[in-house]
Amino acid sequence: xxxxxxxxxxxxxxxxxxxxxxxxxxxxxxxxxxxxxxxxxxxxxxxxxxxxxxxxxxxxxxxxxxxxxxxxxxxxxxxxxxxxxxxxxxxxxxxxxxxxxxxxxxxxxxxxxxxxxxxxxxxxxxxxxxxxxxxxxxxxxxxxxxxxxx
Numbered sequence: 001x002x003x004x005x006x007x008x009x010x011x012x013x014x015x016x017x018x019x020x021x022x023x024x025x026x027x028x029x030x031x032x033x034x035x036x037x038x039x040x041x042x043x044x045x046x047x048x049x050x051x052x053x054x055x056x057x058x059x060x061x062x063x064x065x066x067x068x069x070x071x072x073x074x075x076x077x078x079x080x081x082x083x084x085x086x087x088x089x090x091x092x093x094x095x096x097x098x099x100x101x102x103x104x105x106x107x108x109x110x111x112x113x114x115x116x117x118x119x120x121x122x123x124x125x126x127x128x129x130x131x132x133x134x135x136x137x138x139x140x141x142x143x144x145x146x147x148x149x150x
């Protein structure tokens with residue numbers, strides 16, 4: 001049961017790191033991430049990153065897209081915990097200046113995060129975030145001509 005209490009503390013730190021991230025600082029997430037070669041990050045700004053060197057660059061680049069952010073809330077859809085892995089599915093809601101915008105805009109991300117115990121602490125081994133927060137039509141999964149050229 002101690003691992004479950006430890007996970008609660010890690011998730012609290014993880015949620016606090018969202019606030020730092022939307023200020024343009026990735027360090028909070030970095031301290032929680034696994035350094036394993038199998039760790040992955042899939043964010044809304046590009047393809048998945050694998051392994052610590054790719055993840056650290058991707059986190060820094062993604063955080064650089066945000067500034068002057070304010071967390072509006074984190075809704076936990078589900079949390080599952082076993083001795084070997086834990087995961088959460090959450091809706092992260094915040095306002096921030098995104099990209100070159102001078103205006104703070106509302107953002108909602110659907111996020112799945114997988115945690116694993118490593119060296120006595122729970123670490124993030126996978127995070128997937130995307131902006132899908134409402135039902136979409138079937139055409140939403142079809143690549144546009146611009147996306148196919150990339």
